[in-house]
Each structure stands twice: as C-alpha cells, then as structure tokens.
Amino acid sequence: xxxxxxDMLLDMLERMLQIRHFExxxxxxxxxxxxxxxxxxxxxxxxxxxxxxxxxxxxxxxTSTHRxxxxxxxxxxxLSRMMAELLGKKTGYCKGKxxxxxxxxxxxxxxxxxxxxxxxxxxxxxxxxxxKQTCSGQVVLCFxxxxxxxxGLFHEAxxxxxxxxxxxxxxxxxxxxxxxxxxxxAVNIQKLSDRAAAYGIKGLTIDGNDVIGVHDTVxxxxxxxxxxSGPVLLECVSYRWKGHSRMDAERYRTKQEVxxxxxxxxxxxxxxxxxxxxxxxxKELQDIEKKVExxxxxxxxxxxxxxxxxxxxxxxxxxx
Amino acid sequence: xxEIFYLDAINEALSQxxxxxxxxxxxxxxxxxxxxxxxxxxxxxxxxxPDRVIDTPISEPAIVGIGAGxxxxxxxxxxxxxxxxxxxxxLDQLANQAAKMRYMFGGKAKVPMVIRTTGGGGTGAAAQxxxxxxxxxxxxxxxxxxxxxxxxxxxGLLISAIxxxxxxxxxxxxLLYKKVKGPVPEEMYSVEFGKANVIKEGRDVTVVATSxxxxxLLGIVDKIQAEGIDMEIIDPRxxxxxxxxxxxxSVKKTGRAVLIEEACYTGGFTxxxxxxxxLRAFDWLDAPVQRITGLDAPIPYSVVLENEVIPSExxxxxxxxxxxx
Numbered sequence: 317x318x319x320x321x322x323d324m325l326l327d328m329l330e331r332m333l334q335i336r337h338f339e340x341x342x343x344x345x346x347x348x349x350x351x352x353x354x355x356x357x358x359x360x361x362x363x364x365x366x367x368x369x370x371x372x373x374x375x376x377x378x379t380s381t382h383r384x385x386x387x388x389x390x391x392x393x394x395l396s397r398m399m400a401e402l403l404g405k406k407t408g409y410c411k412g413k414x415x416x417x418x419x420x421x422x423x424x425x426x427x428x429x430x431x432x433x434x435x436x437x438x439x440x441x442x443x444x445x446x447x448k449q450t451c452s453g454q455v456v457l458c459f460x461x462x463x464x465x466x467x468g469l470f471h472e473a474x475x476x477x478x479x480x481x482x483x484x485x486x487x488x489x490x491x492x493x494x495x496x497x498x499x500x501x502a503v504n505i506q507k508l509s510d511r512a513a514a515y516g517i518k519g520l521t522i523d524g525n526d527v528i529g530v531h532d533t534v535x536x537x538x539x540x541x542x543x544x545s546g547p548v549l550l551e552c553v554s555y556r557w558k559g560h561s562r563m564d565a566e567r568y569r570t571k572q573e574v575x576x577x578x579x580x581x582x583x584x585x586x587x588x589x590x591x592x593x594x595x596x597x598x599k600e601l602q603d604i605e606k607k608v609e610x611x612x613x614x615x616x617x618x619x620x621x622x623x624x625x626x627x628x629x630x631x632x633x634x635x636x
Numbered sequence: 637x638x639e640i641f642y643l644d645a646i647n648e649a650l651s652q653x654x655x656x657x658x659x660x661x662x663x664x665x666x667x668x669x670x671x672x673x674x675x676x677x678x679x680x681x682x683x684x685x686p687d688r689v690i691d692t693p694i695s696e697p698a699i700v701g702i703g704a705g706x707x708x709x710x711x712x713x714x715x716x717x718x719x720x721x722x723x724x725x726x727l728d729q730l731a732n733q734a735a736k737m738r739y740m741f742g743g744k745a746k747v748p749m750v751i752r753t754t755g756g757g758g759t760g761a762a763a764q765x766x767x768x769x770x771x772x773x774x775x776x777x778x779x780x781x782x783x784x785x786x787x788x789x790x791x792g793l794l795i796s797a798i799x800x801x802x803x804x805x806x807x808x809x810x811l812l813y814k815k816v817k818g819p820v821p822e823e824m825y826s827v828e829f830g831k832a833n834v835i836k837e838g839r840d841v842t843v844v845a846t847s848x849x850x851x852x853l854l855g856i857v858d859k860i861q862a863e864g865i866d867m868e869i870i871d872p873r874x875x876x877x878x879x880x881x882x883x884x885x886s887v888k889k890t891g892r893a894v895l896i897e898e899a900c901y902t903g904g905f906t907x908x909x910x911x912x913x914x915l916r917a918f919d920w921l922d923a924p925v926q927r928i929t930g931l932d933a934p935i936p937y938s939v940v941l942e943n944e945v946i947p948s949e950x951x952x953x954x955x956x957x958x959x960x961x
Contacts, residue, residue, distance in 0.1 A: 410742030438701020472698030
C-alpha cells in the first residue's frame, strides 16, 4: 500500500472534522427546533465517505443516501450552501426545495442523496453505464446502507452491473442498524460482502472506521474497476452514533453499546496515528480543529442570514 | 403519402432518432434479437449494434433507474417496458426518482429519459397485461405523458419525447400496432406536446377520446352521424401537458362534452378533464359532461367479460346520445 503524504492525511482529517462539526451543529439546530424538517446524521461514519472519496478524482461520480451529509462534504460541497439548504433557504444547494435528503451537486459529480432506502443504486448503475458508453474513464461510487442491501433494487442493479462489467463500486456502509433493526437480524450471512458471490464479482469487508484503510482499499479497487474489470461490493463496517433520525428513542440498543463504539472513533484514531507516528503535532491538529470550527460558524452565519425562497419558487424547476 | 402501420412508424422514429443523435440508445427486455414482445424494435440491433440496443435481464425497477441515471449523466435512453402493468413495479424509480430529481435538486438535474410502454386491453391477456394506467402516472409532477392514437402521432410524438429534456412516458396501444395504418412522412418530424388534434370539426357535441378509443370512435362516425349527430372529435395526443384550451374552446362552441377513455371509471384522466371543463365552461354547457370509461373492474380474461369492461361501440353511441338529450 502506498504511504499517504502528510498534506493528504491532514486534508482528510480536516474533511472528517468538517462532517463531525457540521452534523453536531445540525443536531444542535434540531434540539433548538430551528430546523423545520428532519435529517439523518453521519457522526461516527466519517472515515467511509472521506476515505473512499479521497481515493477517487474530482471528475468521478457518486450517489449518496438519506444519511448523505458526509458524502456531500467529502465530495467538496460548500458548507454554507449545505447549511442553508437544511434551513430551507434560497441560497441552499437546492434552493430550499430538497432539504437534508436531497442535496446534490451534479457539477462536482454528486448525483444526489436519496430519501428512499436503496433508491440511488440503479441511478448510480445508470451513471456507470454512461461512463462505459462514452469511455470517459470515470468510476462511480454508489453509497448505500446495510438496510438497502436487502432491497430488490440492489440485486437487480448489481446483477446488471456484473453482466456488463460496469465501472462501479457498491459501498455498503454497515452501521449496524436499518433504522432500529439490527443487521444481524436482517440477514443470514456473516459478511454483507458475501453477496458479491451471487453476481460473480469481488466482495470485500473492511473496517469502516479506518480512514487510511478505506482510502487505500478504494484506491486499489478503483484503479482496476476503471479498467472495466467489473463492479465490486465493498462493505465498510462502522457505527452510527446518533439515532436514526431526529426522532429516535433508541430502544433497540444500549448506551453501553454506543459508548463501546465511541471508543473506536474514526477521527480520534486518525489523530492518534498522526501524533504517534510524528506526522503532525498536537498543535497542528488543534489548529485544524479551530479552522473547521470557524468554517462551520461561517456556514451557520450564512445560512441563518440568508433569505427564504420566494413563494413563486414552489412552481419552478418541475420541468426542464 | 405512403401509409404504414403504427408499429412501423415507431420503429422508424427510433431508427431516425438513433441515427441523428448517438446519445440515443434503447434498453429493455428482449428488444434486441427478439425484436421486442410486439416486434417494435425488430432490425434495430442489426443496424445499431448491442451497445445501443441493450437487452436486459428481467428487472423492471432497475431498468428504469438505470435509465434515469444514464439520462442524468448526459445520455438519452429510450427504455422499453413491455406492458404498462409492469411499470407499476417501477414506480419508485419513476415517480420518486426520475420525476422529482430536477425539482429536488433545485433545477440542476435534467432527466431526458423516454419510457415506451404498452397499455390497453382487447387481447385476452387478462388483468396484468391489459391495464390503462395513465391516470396513475398523471399524478406525478415532473412526468410527461404521450398517448398516440395513430401512426403519424406515434412517430412524431416519440421523436418529440426523445428530444424532450424531461422524463416522458409514451403509452402505445397493442391493438394499434398492426391494425392501424396511416399516412406517415418518411423524414423526421415532431408532433408538439400539449397540442390537441381536432380530428373532425362538428357542431353538436365535443367528443374527446384517447389512444385506441379514438380509432374505435372513428369506426362508428357514420353510425353516429346517421343518428343526426355532428361530432367534433378531439384527440389530446398528450395528456400531460394537456391542451385544455382547445378542448374548452370546442365545448364552448358545441355546449356538450363526451369524454372517452379505456381506463377505469374512478379517478380516470377524464374525471380530471370533466372537472376542468365544468370549471372553465360551466355557463356554456347544455348538458352534464358524459364519461364513457372502462368499468371499475380488473380486465377479465374471457372475451365476453373483457368486452363488457372495455367501452364498447354500443356504450359509446349511447353515451353520446345521452349528452344530446
């Protein structure tokens, strides 16, 4: 595995911190009743989005999930416009029409989050078909959760991608629960990646809290997938720290279980690696954290002070 | 002008659109070697090769979703879903994804996907291969729906659909494929969406019909005329967008309206149309708007029962007479 350069490692840390602080801020907004809608927080899973998206290039494509803020930020979305979208403002990514579950940034290769569990899997596969038809050399990362792997659409799309050798990596974020239903009760297999065998494609299960491991694995897979070696199913094992959505009494798990997983925090793990191997100093890490806090404060300021959309906007953008 | 079948008009539209624009490709079940369940795509695999006439496994939801993803990333897929009944399996990908992407993303996405499918009964294929589901699709903002009743419109509307920047569903009628011939120009042409076709002008009653019901009606024009009734016949061609102005103008002229569709009575397209007519032309109406539709039953198998459920010539004639009472 190639050793990552310091700049890259610090950039990855910064991006993970952006996700963490962004989500904490959104959570705070929820608590204060400042957000009209609902959303799903990515806290605890930052290494998957950041590790995998740092392993592809800016031109490459992704589809995201209902828990999509992390993928958006990792793909380089503007924090201010994201925060504005969550507050339903005119300046938001979707002009306030999409909200938390529908942020897309097509120009940056983000084909959109999705309110339907597994709803983006075929869209990602269609994007991969375009890549193949136009020989554009891109790769598509299709994010979905452990819940979505049980949707019929996953089977249909993965099968088609396999017969056509499409350049797509299906990244299954196993955060242990589909809403409140434990993955162990939802499937009769040990590893979700075992399902790859059904399509005659490569399947891997890795630690989704190890950002460097995720990065190196996806980098490696992407280089062969780009050469049309066929799709891959990559399971990244992680944990969702917060409830499923805004309203979740979390009756399906214990506080102790959550605390155990918090000890495996992907951000602390990277920070520890950076200091232990003398790649960065405590001071450098603190500076990054401060910088991110500033970015989030700026995003909040922008979002709060942005105007709501004009009422007439309700009837625009329905047709092209 | 030469006359060709409805099916051949569609095949020609596909061929010409694919020749003109290399982003246009076909995807669906058995559309290649088999030529499609009804033979509509016969010969296109030989002409354009397997990269542009893509046979898929039997996975309707993913076919539609792949179409949406492909369209969003710059291609112009023409998806074939053999029977519109099977479109019901794909409703998430169609209604939640393709139809809403542009809006949800604040106007940043375009989904120029066409879905060709077949509707209607009369073939003895029973309840899961004979429905007319257009009113289900009508309900989703973001979709357009074309429903050609003759070869000329079949070609022109399909070409418009392929050039449209939005998801469009073209509902073809199985009984029209090899039964109805008509004049079709050899060159490429478009039939504009949202522009109704006034097939016949008349004084006494405005009769609006869609798809195969137009042909059924045209087959009995003489009989109706013999009753002393002079119909104005309008085919909306696309039910979304709908050319309500042409229909309302006609009703204001005749003072009476009869609406014919093959779909079920409750919640049908014509119930929406009837409400629009009463809102916009109430003072001009001399009689209640009559609706002649399929019965509120699944399409049955036995020919006797099927004929009972789908509007018959007799029901159409009686309905029109009723509007003249």
